[in-house]
Amino acid sequence: MAGETNDSWLVRHEFLLRRLHSLSGLIPVGAFMIVHLLTNSSVQNGPGAFQKNVYLIHSLDALLPLVEWVFIFIPIFFHGIFGIVIIAGGLPNTSSYPNASNIRYVLQRVTGVLAFLFIVWHVFHMHGWIHADWWIDGVAKNLGGAQFKPYNAASTAGLALQSFVVIVAYVVGVLACVFHLANGIWTMGITWGAWTSPAAQRRANAVCTVFGVGLAVIGLAALQGMWAQGRGEALEEAIRIEDQQYNAAVQAGILKPNEEKRAQPSEAEPGREASVDQASARSPR
């Protein structure tokens, strides 16, 4: 094709990059989000059930950062950054052509940007971005980040969700991500050629809508459940159960003691007993 030789790398590999972007939205990013919201919603069965799931994930131990980077962070970065490139290449025109699919074209882009902002902030808020002491203790915690402690899972996540602004941000973030995935699966079916005729596209749309509503319910249930564990008697009970599970697991030799993954490691004595008052004395933010 004429002029191909002086095209940029981005232009020459446009087809492959677009297809990788499309695929990465579902695998692994979308798949991660589904599992993540399902795991989080297990808190509806009590803090112990959620804690068990977190232990399962953290049993990856030294492999965990590798898995996080290869299957979660790098794909999200790729999908998100290339998504911004795609957004910049379009010219929304819903005011002239207010068709349903055109509005969804714009919403896919708006929710993409919201997802970007939400995920960057959310991972900071809970996880702290990187596991380095100088960063977590010196910077992240002072800015309200790294609030989640995997060995006090429900209680620390719940405590992190007690402010009204934070809850609103999570509701918006979760709903934006869920719409983006459900609508994205629908557009993906056209991109890859799974549903071609208008009738097939309508049927696929119905399936994606049911999927989206279902995932939204699961996500909001996770959020409500987590929030409820972060206040009042439920909080004390959650910490009691979590500490019990921790001590039992350490005693049984199936868990290496790790105070950094527990609430308030700086104040805790090594090998402390379950201490309800100490943890619950923290004031909700």
Add this chain to the structure above:
Amino acid sequence: MISRSKTSPEHVEVRVLRQAAPQQRSYWERFRVAYEPDMNVISVLQRIAARPRTADGQDVTPVAWDCNCLEEVCGACTMVVNGRVRQSCSALVDRLLEENPAEIELRPMTKFPVLRDLMVDRSRLFRALEKVKAWVPVDSYHDMGAGPRQSPEAQQESYPYSQCMSCGCCLDACPQYRKIELIQRDDETDEQFAARQAATYDRNFVGPHAIAQAILFNQNPTGQMNADERVEALTAPGGVQVCGNAQNCVSVCPKEIPLTTAIAQAGRAATVHSIKRWFDR
């Protein structure tokens, strides 16, 4: 005599976005045309051409526009009427006044370089048809006999695609199709400029009309022989992957061509083609 609606106006107010030549600034001008029954936008433009005077009495150059068939089959008269791209020959004044009794607004298409007033240069649209080889090659002096037979079902599937009149409505409404307007440099010959223009067009979105035509010729029993070349063109830079599934194209196409079906079929062909190529080499 059929009594026309009592509310028929005496005049039709028309607002036209004008431009004297390529690259020049555009400006609005307002005209007032005596109402006649059964007018369409072309007859309104004819009245303006007959007496090019603005609503506030200024004599101006006549508004330039393009048209040919006057029955919505050539696509030449396409423009943006009341904010929506369509053929002006089939845009009936009575219907437009139902939408907006105050005025009719005429603008040139938004995605093509303006030549003058409502006339645009749609050569990129035709370049895209070349890019995807939207034809059946006939490359012989000898009589090859009749082509392969086509089943009625296959004909039924292909027929809608064959109605495309290359009007460009689908392109004008597509949020992923962006306007390209190049200027010939002083040190550039006409041939060099044409080559640069073609290369630029080729690396940008081909558009839904070309995707549908590629599918049409890939469905044709003789056209099938070049199917791989067309899919190759559809996955080159500016190919089907640029589509963002806004589906405006299918909603504005005056021929109701199933463009989004073609896009999904092209997506499927591209999927199969790239997997095959990956394992075949």
